[in-house]
Amino acid sequence: MSRSVRLVRSVAVLTALALPAALTACDSGGRKDTGDAGAGDPYFPKAGNGGYDVRHYALDLAYDPAAHRLSGTARVTARATQRLAAFDLDLQGMEVESVTVEGAAAPFDREGQELTVRPEERLEKGETFEVAVRYAGRPETITDPDGSREGWLRTADGAVVLGQPTGSMAWFPGNHHPSDKATYDITVTVPKGLTAVSNGELRSERTTGGRTAFTWRTAEPMAPHVATLAVGRYGVTRSSTPDGLPVYVAVDTTQTDAGRAALVRLPEVMEWAEYNFGPYPFSSTGAIVDRPEDSEYALETQNRPVFPGAPDTGLLVHEIAHEWFGNSVTPRTWQDMWLSEGFATYAEWLWTEDEGGATAEQTFQALYDHGEDTYDDLWSFPPAKQPSAAHVSGDPVYQRGAMVIHKIRRTLGDDAFYDLVQGWTAAHRHGNADTDDFTAYVEEQAPDKDFDAIWDDWLYGEGKPARP
Template sequence: MPRSAPLLPTPLVPTALLLAGALALTACDGGVHGTPGGSGLRDPYFPKMGNGGYDVTHYALDLAYDPDANRLSGTATLTARATQDLTAFDLDLDGLDVEKVTVGGRAARWNRAGQELTVRPHDDLEEDRVFRVTVAYSGTPKTITDPDGSKEGWLETEDGAVALGEPTGSMAWFPGNHHPSDKASYDLTITVPKGLQAVSNGELTASRTSGGRTTTTWHTAEPMAGYLATLAIGDYDVHSSTTADGLPVYTAVDPAEAAASRKVLAQIPAVMKWAQDTFGPYPFSSTGAIVDRAGDAEYALETQNRPFFPGAPDTETLVHELAHQWYGDSVTPKTWRDMWLNEGFATYAEWLWDEDHGGDSAQKTFDALYDHGEDDYDDLWDFPPGKPSSAAHLSDSPVYQRGAMVLHKIRQRLGDTAFRALLRDWPTTHRHGNADTEDFTSYVEDLAPDEDFGPVWEQWLYGDGKPAQP
């Protein structure tokens, strides 16, 4: 049942709010004929995710979590720019109880309907106006079941919780514009019982313990899609170091997984060196990993800066998730239809790692997959990577394995030298941005204008069934 808040009293004189030493929000005093922002961006697979009418530039999250009660309370402050004249706008928030909403420091009306939190500012917002919306909320955060049956959102663990967001889970623990096309910087402050650690994205900038509670603050300067935000709370062995070129490495490992993880996590500097040689300059300011207990989640995830692993990863999985920092995290898809650009590149990174470290060549891996891949992936030819059959199949093997096969067919046509340049130049060109499949195919065609890539797109990227080999 939709919930709504009463109209709250507002002061007679509007308040000017200085935005981090930049633009000030001045309430409109008439003359604006705006419309509500859209509820949902009509994504091909998740049409209600994200919202129209504004662009978020920064999230400031101030949270507290009680593991015994599984209760989360917080205040989320979003800095955003109106992309049209606005009378109202929506935020994605699934569950939790909203207590108060303000826009520009003034009380705003709001109502709930499913995952939509609709906010009506005291005064309309002009196009290009920078504004702040603050939401105070609390309650028991939800675990969301994906269309494919996997669990995300807020996952309770034996000693705390972990928040995972792909594709829709972030709306279970903070309100926002939760579509990959709207990226922002983040500051997250989290308070937990003393004795537990809380690990998030970016850099740890402060930590203090008082009155039986520990508060830590994390800063993510580079733009991040909401689905890549994470928060892991529990008992962790934390280790900080640097790579040979000075990149900070921060790992947090559940003590039960410490012994099994030690050898593979020690490879992070070597994997990062190889990845930078292969994919170009690293797009973020730190790296690392979060390793929780096996069973705390059903999958690894490329959470920005430090991927999450349920149990000790093997080398191939580590390579896969670190490659995502270029392909998926820095260059983020415009819609979920473009997910093969994330998973195809990360899967092909595994093939390249083997090729560059004395294992099978990528050609041999491709041939084996083509000849008898159905033995390991019975759905391999069920649909093409460029158009998954439904949201329930976004993480199926065609997106990963056939996505990598598309890249190998491009490599065959470009040649090794040009393809290796593509691996570096594509993420550099779209660094910290968004791109879709059309952007990528056009980019490839521009690299070799005399080459016909039509058969690659028609048969391997978009074609149904098993393509015929020439």
């Protein structure tokens, strides 16, 4: 996500709410066999679920923009990580018509965003199973703790879906936490004349009876919050990078000239990012450009980020860098957000430096000396220890996060720094990592260097550190 284009509102800091007690079931030996109604995230405790690991989502959806109605079936293939007599899926709003587990009808009930399913027969630990949910209704827009909007955002000619941090649960049931990544097949049927764009590669496009079905496949693991769907009138450009990577760009017809002009440097940015960060981790790239009023911020949706209007090159660099930092190497919890946003922000500094502008050192020093003039809360909290869910996209996560990365570069020198960055993206490719994983990795790669002051003062320290 790009903080630079996200609207900031004054919001009250939310107090943590106690979760309702999960339904408890035990076997004859007293062992709990109900999955937890949450993945244990420190800031979004209801997000995700326990007891299973999703392997694949197969979504077959239909959307009617005029009626603002979404309907379809979600087939979720998962592996039980414990014995399960019941488990939860996250789904905000919508009406659930039926649920089956392994083809057999399963009782279910709902409380808030929790859809609790009780399979006809208990699932054994290690068992792979499929749960199918038929649902329909008017998908919701969700307001984040920081006041921004996500989930299903209606547009003049359709909709755009943004999922960070919890908006993905507004359009399909699942395990909506970044720690559970899966592959996806998404088919969306819309009125003829509209285009439905999602992640991955377009496998088919079929028009029958005045409606067109678009089928998209994402073969690499993807966290739910970077899954997207955009429905509207788009000009579509298909091409490839010089090394043959497919490029799919969809630009709202009102943004055609500006959008395509802004994205002309996409192949160049991709080549630059691969040179600096390592091999590109996905099988296609591209972008979605909507009207500026359709969303309040850009988001690094996997394979093709979403932009509200034509992006400048710095914003394009930021979102493309997220393919490595955020989409491939995904934060384990929302508290680890700085690992994604700090690196993407630092990528902008590096691009500027390589383009002959200010060096990263000059950007760092200017931010240290005058950063609070632009970012009011720059020194309000450390990047790895946000005070609440309302602050996971705060300025320190982006700007101080980038400053941490620059301090590491200073300590290592350029050659060792780029070796470390490329080693990090390779070691956690298509996986999850947290702050402890990163600091341990840095120390292992440079055992002769002392990073304690960086961690203590810049990553976790309160207030403005002493002059660097």
